[in-house]
Each structure stands twice: as C-alpha cells, then as structure tokens.
Amino acid sequence: MxxxxxxxxxxxxxxxxxxxxxxxxxxxxxxxxxxxxxxxxxxxxxxxxxxxxxxxxxxxxxxxxxxxxxxxxxxxxxxxxxxxxxxxxxxxxxxxxxxxxxxxxxxxxxxxxxxxxxxxxxxxxxxxxxxxxxxxxxxxxxxxxxxxxxxxxxxxxxxxxARRVDAGLMGRFGDVSLKWPNNFEEDSHESTRFKLNADNFVGMLHLDGNGIGVLLRVLNNAARNLDDDGYIEAYRIFSTELENVTCEAARKATEDVLIPAQSDKGVIPARPLVLGGDDLTILVRGDLAVPFAMSYAAHFEALSVGFIQKLTKLLNTDELPASLTTSGGLVLVKPGFPFSQALTLAESFADIAKTKGTDAQGNKVAALSLYRIQGAVGDDANALFKREQIARNIELSLPAYALTSTDHEELPSLSTLCDLVDVALAKNFSKSRLRNLVSLLYQDLELAKSEYQRWRSLMKKEAHTCALWSKFESALVALVGELATDLPCSNQKNNEQRYYSPLNDLLVLLEGKMVSPLHLNKEANNDCE
Incomplete structure (x- = not known):
C-alpha cells in the first residue's frame, strides 16, 4: 500500500x-x-x-x-x-x-x-x-x-x-496577562507604547540553534530502519520537542530579564516577532538585549538535554550531542531604522557568530555577535565591520562572544565583557577619557598612545583608582590575552594580521547601561543609603 x-x-x-x-x-x-x-x-x-x-x-x-x-x-x-x-x-x-x-x-x-x-x-x-x-x-x-x-x-x-482571541505568540513568553507594546509613537497610550531609554536604542535580536542540520542527518540515518509509525513519531518528537525547548527558553528568559524591567504601567520592554522551530527574533530595549540573549541561550542549552535524551532513546543511537546551543546576532538601532534591514544585518552577524564559535572538531558553542548602527547602512556584517571597526591595524570590536560559558578557548566570554562594563561604570573611572581614547585611535595612533599612558599613570597614583585600573586590565586580558604595553589591545595579531580590542563593544554596552532605568534606580538607592 x-x-x-x-x-x-x-x-x-x-x-x-x-x-x-x-x-x-x-x-x-x-x-x-x-x-x-x-x-x-x-x-x-x-x-x-x-x-x-x-x-x-x-x-x-x-x-x-x-x-x-x-x-x-x-x-x-x-x-x-x-x-x-x-x-x-x-x-x-x-x-x-x-x-x-x-x-x-x-x-x-x-x-x-x-x-x-x-x-x-x-x-x-x-x-x-x-x-x-x-x-x-x-x-x-x-x-x-x-x-x-x-x-x-x-x-x-x-x-x-485580524485579531486573535487566544494568547497566540505572546502566550509562549509567559502569562497571558503580560502587556506587550505595539508601537514607538510618543503620543500613544502608555499601555501600548514601547518605551525606550534616553539613548533611544532598540535591539533587533535574532538567535537560532546550532547543529540542527547535523542532528537531522543523524535522525535521517537512524530513521531508515523504522516503520511508518516509528518514523512519524521520531520526526514528530524532533519537531515539537525542539519548538518546546525554544518556547520554554524564551519564557524563562522573559521571567529572568524582561518582567523585572517592565514599566510603571506594566508594559514589557520588548516585542517578539518570531518564535518557532529553533528560531527567536525579538525587539528588546537596548540595555536588556544582551542579558536576555545570555539568559535565553543558557536555558536553551539546559532544556535541550532532555530533548536529546528522548531522541537518543527513541533512535537507539549514540551519535547525538549531549545538548544543543544557540547563536545569533544583535543589532542596536533607532526606531526609525528599517526593521527589515535590521533583521538582515542581525542574521548576517549571526553567521559571523556561528563561524567564530566553531572549534577544530566542528563543535559549535553558543555565541553572539553585536553591533550598534548609528547611520545609514548598505553593507553586510563583514563589510560593516571592516569599514567601521578597524583603526589603523587595530580591530576595536571583537567579532563574537561566548554566550553561556567562560571556558571556551574559541571565544572571549560575553560575561567577562559585562564585568568590564561594571568596572567602567564606577564613579572614579573616566568615561570621557575612554571615549576620547577610542576617538584618537581612529585619528592618530601616537596621540592615542600618549593619552593612554597619561590616563594609566593618573589611575595608578591613588590606591582605590589603582585597584579599579587593575580590574580593568584584568578583564581586558581575559578577553584578548596578553596586552600591548602602550595600548589596551592584544599584544598578538589575529589571523588577519591585526591587533584587537573590545573597546567599541565596551562603549556600546556601557552607554546603554548608563541610561538604563535599572542602573539609575540602583544608583539612586545607593545615594539614599
């Protein structure tokens, strides 16, 4: 038949x-x-x-x-x-x-x-x-x-x-009572407005699973010996359970990051666009995009363990990985930037993250590539990086960061970059000097070296600022390895024969956190104490 x-x-x-x-x-x-x-x-x-x-x-x-x-x-x-x-x-x-x-x-x-x-x-x-x-x-x-x-x-x-009577896509991110914004208009009602911070940046975040193609090949090979019912069940489990992992990871990340940051009117500072299969695309307030990506990636990896175990048992194979990871791209844009172009760029940066997050054995770690757009763009991620992130022979942004762990040799840790942001947030750490140093690196390398030496000497004069500077340099070492003696960049060249530094990435996250309501409220509470 x-x-x-x-x-x-x-x-x-x-x-x-x-x-x-x-x-x-x-x-x-x-x-x-x-x-x-x-x-x-x-x-x-x-x-x-x-x-x-x-x-x-x-x-x-x-x-x-x-x-x-x-x-x-x-x-x-x-x-x-x-x-x-x-x-x-x-x-x-x-x-x-x-x-x-x-x-x-x-x-x-x-x-x-x-x-x-x-x-x-x-x-x-x-x-x-x-x-x-x-x-x-x-x-x-x-x-x-x-x-x-x-x-x-x-x-x-x-x-x-069209109006849905059920919870729909939003219901997968948490309780149906959550309020999600649907516009950026300043004159709209606060119960529906996507309220941004003073910097007016929103993150287009795109994440999708790693190694799904490999998983499907193993599934195809193992399914050859199954009857029709077994074949249908194997692919049904693959399809539905993978989507369940994705949706549950999104729900947990919403609980961890977005719900605590909702506005006074109870509006969540994000808006999901796609959630299904192994894909997530979401607009997130600028300062929350990285924490949300880190939370989602950690939950995705942890939840995938049960999914892989179920498939392993059904297919009676030992060829499946222990868990799955997810990688993606984050592009920070103003609300007036074309969102279709923002998503195209986010997907392009996701490709970079996937490439950089692959080890010699072909295993892929969870990785994120991030970028802030401040003008018109007509390039893909690689062209944009080469045009805007390279000063003389120094790359001022790292191509990708590990999302979920600090022990991957292939990539620097995003968690370490966040620690570096916290160091730079200290009152005794000069944000203006940091911005000026980055600006000089694009203009005149010798002036940048002189400025950096003056800043370092000044920070090392007092015990409390010396300790702060020591944390700053330690975090840089964790990200790029041994530092050059005259600039906050690597002492070794990469495969493109350029030195590299995370200074632009630091500025992007630092400036976002400086206007974050969560940070400002924390500072206000500390002042009251």
Whole structure:
C-alpha cells in the first residue's frame, strides 16, 4: 500500500513581516503566521475528512508534512489550503507538493524533492496590478482599501483587521496577562507604547540553534530502519520537542530579564516577532538585549538535554550531542531604522557568530555577535565591520562572544565583557577619557598612545583608582590575552594580521547601561543609603 504526503512551506516570511515598516503591522503579521498552523489547518483537515489529532512528521516552523489517506484527499486538501492561505495571508509565498511512496519516509522524501522544484515556480500574487491600478505607498502592491486616506494592499488590510482571541505568540513568553507594546509613537497610550531609554536604542535580536542540520542527518540515518509509525513519531518528537525547548527558553528568559524591567504601567520592554522551530527574533530595549540573549541561550542549552535524551532513546543511537546551543546576532538601532534591514544585518552577524564559535572538531558553542548602527547602512556584517571597526591595524570590536560559558578557548566570554562594563561604570573611572581614547585611535595612533599612558599613570597614583585600573586590565586580558604595553589591545595579531580590542563593544554596552532605568534606580538607592 502506497503512502501519500502533502507537504507545504511558507516562504518570504521576512518580507511579509516587514513590508510596511510599521511595528503594529509586523506584530499582526507574525500573529497571523503563527495562527494559520493551528485552528485554520485543523479545520481544513476536518473538511477533507482527515483527523487533525493524527500524529504528523512535521507541523511547525513555517512548514508541514501531512500524511493522508489517499491521493484524492491530499489533492482536495492542497486546493482548499491554497485558497485558505490566499485569504488569510495574502502576499505570502506558498510552496507545496503532493507525493506518494512505498513508505511515509519515501513519500516525504519525494515531496521534499518536489518542493525544491516548486520553489523555482512561484505562484502569481493576486490581485494583479494594471497600469491604472492604485498602489499602496508602503508596499508598492495593488491597493484594495483605504484607511485615513492611506491606500492599503490586501496584506496590510488583512493583518490590521485580524485579531486573535487566544494568547497566540505572546502566550509562549509567559502569562497571558503580560502587556506587550505595539508601537514607538510618543503620543500613544502608555499601555501600548514601547518605551525606550534616553539613548533611544532598540535591539533587533535574532538567535537560532546550532547543529540542527547535523542532528537531522543523524535522525535521517537512524530513521531508515523504522516503520511508518516509528518514523512519524521520531520526526514528530524532533519537531515539537525542539519548538518546546525554544518556547520554554524564551519564557524563562522573559521571567529572568524582561518582567523585572517592565514599566510603571506594566508594559514589557520588548516585542517578539518570531518564535518557532529553533528560531527567536525579538525587539528588546537596548540595555536588556544582551542579558536576555545570555539568559535565553543558557536555558536553551539546559532544556535541550532532555530533548536529546528522548531522541537518543527513541533512535537507539549514540551519535547525538549531549545538548544543543544557540547563536545569533544583535543589532542596536533607532526606531526609525528599517526593521527589515535590521533583521538582515542581525542574521548576517549571526553567521559571523556561528563561524567564530566553531572549534577544530566542528563543535559549535553558543555565541553572539553585536553591533550598534548609528547611520545609514548598505553593507553586510563583514563589510560593516571592516569599514567601521578597524583603526589603523587595530580591530576595536571583537567579532563574537561566548554566550553561556567562560571556558571556551574559541571565544572571549560575553560575561567577562559585562564585568568590564561594571568596572567602567564606577564613579572614579573616566568615561570621557575612554571615549576620547577610542576617538584618537581612529585619528592618530601616537596621540592615542600618549593619552593612554597619561590616563594609566593618573589611575595608578591613588590606591582605590589603582585597584579599579587593575580590574580593568584584568578583564581586558581575559578577553584578548596578553596586552600591548602602550595600548589596551592584544599584544598578538589575529589571523588577519591585526591587533584587537573590545573597546567599541565596551562603549556600546556601557552607554546603554548608563541610561538604563535599572542602573539609575540602583544608583539612586545607593545615594539614599
């Protein structure tokens, strides 16, 4: 008896989320994408006589592989689901295929092969524009309606009118009573406004799991000897349990970092955009982005242990790693910066983190690459780093940091960088001298050396400032190794034959923490004591 599989995936999700540039529209779009894999897909399955509760190889992360009873049923579902998605998510790209095989494994493989071909044959998007068609100014797509004299396309109209009655995406981050902001407008109500600090920076944080491809290869090899039920169960566990790990790590990081930092009106200083599979994309207030990333990565790694153990037992293999890690990119931008470009840059920096966080054996540690954008950008992460972070023959930013541990030889620790920030926050540590030193490094290396020597001599005159300077240099040594005698940078060159220093990264986190309400409140309490 041949088995039949209907497989589909949503493509162009990033373009769909960010095509209007408005935070509200991004939020409603992400909620809609999250929603369609629940009740609408259940109802489509019921309509063709299939059981929505039936275990399936995959039904998460923007894709689904559905085992059905017959070719006719699969084709009916394909027709119905295509029509449903055109109405629920106009503008999204759907790629799908129906395939058969001697087993579920063979049918899924055949469907995936057909999906590869279908990706090169995208469906036409409706409605089609004519020379006389009015276009929506935000997206350039055919307008179908107006709102306050603004022409809107079908995608924008759908997301602005849609409202979920369940907790949806936000429910995965904690209690449904949590208040999440939906705009940056200064004149909006405080119960919905994303309130930023005085520096006005928000972090676009993108994190995704390491080694998932390797894990899938092991799963594919181990699943060769499984029957249909075992194959479905193995892939169901992989899909659902991995998503559970991701969601639970996000929830715990929210409890650790975001809830304690909520505003007087109880508004969380962040807004999730994507959470599913092994991916997390979230907007976070600038000073909280690094602590949130560290908390999430630690919980993701710890929670993945149980997931790996369950797969190991089911597949009876010893080839799986003991746990999974996650790496990502963080880009700090102003609210007016195009969020689609911010996410593209965050993903580009995530690639750097993954590359730098790989050891000689191919093992990947949890890593983060961070950057602050202060102007227009047209480059990818590597070009941006080369253009803005190199002064003479010194790199003033480290490409990536270890997120979860201090004992990885491959990367300096982000925790150590945070300790360095705490040292620089001390009242006796001159922030203006630090900024001036960085500025001089770009302008005149000899002047920078002279300034650094004067500053170091001044700090070593008094016992209390000498101790502070000693902590400063110790943290630098932990990050870059042996220091040069005349500048706060490495004494050895890297593979690009340049010296390196974390001074720009220090400034980014230091200036963010100086305007953090959590830090300011702590200082005020200390003054009162």
């Amino acid at each position: 041949s088995r039949v599989v209907y497989a589909f995936e949503l493509r162009g999700i990033q373009g769909y989320l960010f095509n209007t540039g408005r935070l509200k529209d991004m939020i409603y779009a992400s909620e809609l994408i999250d929603y369609v894999f629940g009740q609408p897909l259940d109802e489509a399955l019921l309509a063709v006589g299939a059981d929505p509760a039936r275990p399936q190889p995959r039904r998460a992360g923007g894709a689904a592989y559905l085992v059905l009873d017959s070719q006719e049923q699969a084709q009916r579902l394909r027709d119905l689901w295509t029509l449903s998605l055109m109405q629920l998510l106009p503008g999204i790209e759907l790629v799908d295929a129906v395939a058969t095989g001697a087993s579920v494994k063979d049918a899924v493989k055949a469907a995936l092969d057909e999906l590869q071909v279908a990706r090169n044959k995208p469906l036409a998007q409706l409605p089609i524009a004519t020379p006389l068609t009015a276009l929506a100014p935000r997206t350039g797509q055919p307008a179908v309606d107006k709102e306050r004299s603004e022409s809107l396309d079908a995608s924008t109209v759908t997301r602005r009118r």
